[in-house]
Amino acid sequence: MSEERAQTFTVLHQVDDVQRTENGDFDSALRAIGETTVESVPGAQYAGLTVIEGIEHITTKGATHRYPTVLDEVQRENGEGPCLSAAWTHQIIHIDDLATEDRWPKYRAAALDRTPVQSVLSFRLFGESALFVALNLYAESAGAFDDDSIELGLVYAAHTSVAWNSMRREQQFRSALASRDVIGQAKGLLMERFNIDAVAAFELLRRLSQESNTRLAEIAERLVSARPAEQ
Missing domain, CATH: 1.10.10.10 (Winged helix-like DNA-binding domain superfamily/Winged helix DNA-binding domain)
Structure with missing residues (x-):
């Protein structure tokens, strides 16, 4: 089995496990997928999904640490940030060094004040949901993500899209x-x-x-x- 197929199998197996449970703990399943992503993407330390329903409704799913949740709170409070841009504009957002980032000045100031995160990778998830969703990877050191990180991040963003859509369908069915x-x-x-x-x-x-x-x-x-x- 190729490495990419093995990665896909791991993610889908995690989704299948949670769908077999009675309570459908989807956040735990997303967290497990995030942990797999962090282990596999070079430089990544933390992961989380930003789920957007308008600027006033930004939530965090499957966070592997408290920092993704804090950074989503920063985005909600300031109405700007890389995860919002990734979700709204269909882009991959790469912040190499948050200290020198000038695209989101209010986000940058609050993020540096409230977390040690310096590097950010955000990927828009695609699928059936009307929600905007972004997969976000974080690291405490500047320059943590290279081309390999982006390439593997894209792979895991695709896998996470499959998982997200599958779990949303399960939620809707229940x-x-x-x-x-x-x-x-x-x-x-x-x-x-x-x-x-x-x-x-x-x-x-x-x-x-x-x-x-x-x-x-x-x-x-x-x-x-x-x-x-x-x-």
Whole structure:
């Protein structure tokens, strides 16, 4: 087996392991993938995913250390940074020495003040999600990443994209199952309360959803959660 195929197998095996668990601890799976990436990319010490839903909604997933989370907080607070640029502009961002970096001055000042990180590599992840996601690698020494680091980082960014998309699909599937179950419970409550059949109960839920401009699953959750207080 080639080294690249072995790397792909390792990452996908980590994803498969977490999908077989009942709780679906996706952050732990992403952290394991990040640890594999750090071990394999020359110069890397820390890794994390920056997940972006608008400038006010920036979160960190799978961080192998607290520094990736701190640096994402810096980006959120200042509205700029390499991970945001990598996610928004489809670029690979390479910071060789944060102390001399001039593209994001507010980010640079806060990052140097709050962490010892000097080198940064950010890769945009591609896939099915509407979210913007970047894989970020960090090191405390300047000049930590070379051409080999970038080449291997691209490989692991591709593997992480596969993992991210797979886990997002799994999350969506589990969410759909949970929604189906709670909608079924809500239908049962309405059928019992109003002596109607399943079709009429679902139509009532649908009408409530439309009139209140609220997701049908949320309407169902409210009905089910209110039941104990009414008994």
